[in-house]
Amino acid sequence: MSGNSLTLGVLPLGRPTFDVGFAEEMLAAMRADLEALGHRLVGPETLLMDAAATEAAMAEVAAARPDRILILQVTFTDAAMTCRIADRFDQPLAIWAVPEPRLGGRLRLNAFCGLNLASHALGLRHRLFSWRHAAPGTPGLEKLFPETPMVAPLATEASSADPAEGRALIDQLRGRTIARIGRHPEGFDTCGYDADRLAVLTGINVVGFELAELFARAQAAPEADAAALRESAAENLTGLDRVDQAELDRSLRLKLALDGMKRDGGFDAFAIRCWPETFTEYGGAVCGPASMMGEGRVPCACEADVYGAATQLLLQAAADAPVFLVDLVDLDVDDDTGVVWHCGQAPVSMADPDARARATIHTNRKMPLLFEFPLKPGPVTFARLSQARGEQCLVLARGEMLKREMAFTGTSGVVRFDRPAGELLARVIDSGLEHHMALAYGDHVAKLESFAAAAGLPVLHL
Template structure:
């Protein structure tokens, strides 16, 4: 393909809940780099913020007979439109996502997470693609435009561990119950599940509820209970008086509602559709309540991620510690580190002891209660009970959480993985890993490998 002028169909995807001005700056740089290749570009040079504008751009590109389709993952988006694009075009597909500086502020783009969702969704569809994760004006754009896809699917391997210890873990999980509250968001194939398959694999069972039931429970919580919880949380969280008090009250009531559901149903974990309805219909965040529940050994998975909740229960049993369901939001080869993050729901025992945890608001939805702190240093284990590429497997990684300043608002930590960051980046995309992994402090890989052997699960080591 060297020297050949191609027609590149370009689709820049974004969401208005992120930093649009910064996204437009990144997009301008990406477009300049694409134009500098000398190829013929077709498609809009503005962010496509919704399905209607994306569909219109796709139709316009279609009639111009592109040689390759390039999705510019400028901010986070779910994978719905990526899959629609992949279905509509048989031509080779590329995805370019951009990193952002770790400045201690909000995640302004969160584009890597969008790439992560896309790689999982395309992996389920056996659609190979080329990709890059690089800032504008970084050399190497030609590699993404090469004819051969860069994704090399990882093949899970049978665990060689002794299954005896894992059999005890597996037996302990059997009969555990997860309450799923609401459905996972559209475009989040990472959070889809089959309750019968999960039961066959682990013995766990899932009960479904709708969000209005959680909201009704929260609203009916006695005033005295809400006041008592506020006082309790204020003992170890600064800044409670600096957030909207009515929204704070509603958020705390979600914690009490979850407590009530646990007491009534005997649930061991929750998988909750956390956005947008907790903000738009109820008026308070469930992130802080999820942190508190996790600290109490009742893990909560956001985005109604049932397999995420199941993974948390597994790692909690293997580690005998609270766990944290994280997004991997950056991998930086130059620093040889990654960043794991979530809005503000890590168990507070994971806070760096030199930092006072504080109350904050959701960066996109602007409501409390979220917890904010950098994660403490120490060895960590990551795991995901995965359905990547349509195959059940256990995906495991090890690393060391470093003592660093907070990379992004919420709860985040800078981690040095066992493998170099560039290799981790490639293996995360190649594996088709879901965007949520469970994290616990300590090295629990041997126990997890033994569990995989007992459960008959093949393993991928990132």
């Protein structure tokens, strides 16, 4: 080994709900790249699939007294174990996440989203780290180990827009109510919220429910109503007959339950803990119902993301059109594009008119109802009421949705942002932004900048 060699404590994170075989191939290639640099690697050579395995690996790594800690983000994971690792080790921390090819099939790894969650959680904790989003074999790996990781300042700026139009948006939001159903999953710091802080910012109120309320309402829905909803869904979807019919019925009943809660409580949006319990305890997906609700301008945020639901209400008011809460799952510097995606919950009016929406199942949980289609081409606006690093700001971006083949199953689109993909990638991770952004068609940035001026919010332009 060279005189600059390091002892690296390597902790490869993964989850069994993704493509384990492909993940193992990526892990072997990542380790080969690290070994080629001449560093000594300590830690497991296999994927750490759960908390117990990760805790044991952390003890093994600690005993070796490494110079650096390297998390290999091989598949998506929440940020819970990343934070445990960061708390356990004082050594400089780095994270390497791998992209995956856009082949039109399932998200086999979804590692970028894991990196995104980790960056937000570490940003809230003011923990410095270096990072890399690149395939094995890509030059520049040594840059993952700088002498001193540097914190990038949040690139926010005060909005100089006229606040008049923004005050009108605030008036539209004031008094709106979000029903939060269930609590956000562990390790999803991106979905945390303070109801009082949100109310001061937007005038939006939050009412909490347990998932049991949603499930009970769904189970009690009349058979005739479920049958009528299936008939209505068939007007926009092909393939309803090709999914499990009992699971489809349970899924559609979640839409009826949400309708009932809206009617009884006067709610304007929902933030729903969509997994795993809708699958493991109830037995049907809420993704398709969320698509239908969004088309009806009652936006739904998955993973109980209250600020995500609030952002949808804001963007919907600015655009006067349906909105879609997306994950940014890929940024390709060479192609200068990104992919925005969610399991299958985009409003059906966002479908490419040349590709009929079809009914499908959740790629990991294997249950319906999800919508599947590529997003239609056209100008788009992205927004997020952000709490990155504990500071509130409004994140904005413009882009052009391209007419491309579907990158991944579910509802997804390939977008060329106004800012080059490499620069946008750095802004998202260095700023520790949330993994959900709201999308609407059209250019609504000026209205949203006016909202920021009226609300006294700094703006971060992606």
